[in-house]
Amino acid sequence: QKEVEQNSGPLSVPEGAIASLNCTYSDRGSQSFFWYRQYSGKSPELIMFIYSNGDKEDGRFTAQLNKASQYVSLLIRDSQPSDSATYLCAVTVYNFNKFYFGSGTKLNVKP
């Protein structure tokens, strides 16, 4: 079992819709959760992080964390074609200096 699991996609949504990206993790000691965006041929860049249960909003992006279910998600409102990329979920396990990435979900936003 991988430490972080994501559906590889592709997830296709029309422009203006809400894109919902999901991630599950196996280590209950995981403490911080990150969403990175990676355009094709480019390096990952941080979108946002969350470490408390509930929702965290930043512009069009909302991260949702449910530690009981070991589940973290990213919602993108008013999706734009420029949001088309691979979205990587990552988690840290503080006490053991572990940092794991999921394999990413490819998002296509169609004009």
Add this chain to the structure above:
Amino acid sequence: DTAVSQTPKYLVTQMGNDKSIKCEQNLGHDTMYWYKQDSKKFLKIMFSYNNKELIINETVPNRFSPKSPDKAHLNLHINSLELGDSAVYFCASSQGGAGVSTDTQYFGPGTRLTVL
């Protein structure tokens, strides 16, 4: 100014050769990392250095040896290259260690290694 830089951007070499990839960060960060991203886009941490000391050393072949001459540089040397080493290698840096909550990692542009 490039925050995290890597050289070379592309590296094509024959099996059995030894090669190095260099990484430099000008962010003043204490921690640097090497990641390998395979053809399926799976990003896996290989090494992490904090103030020139190794703090994460995931299970990688000992043909891979990181070297940190100072906290702004973390180079990756690979001996006896194999076909399976072909991947994109990313360097990254962060203010603190990998385990610090909310610690953001900044990635370099990547080095695409192709072993023939």
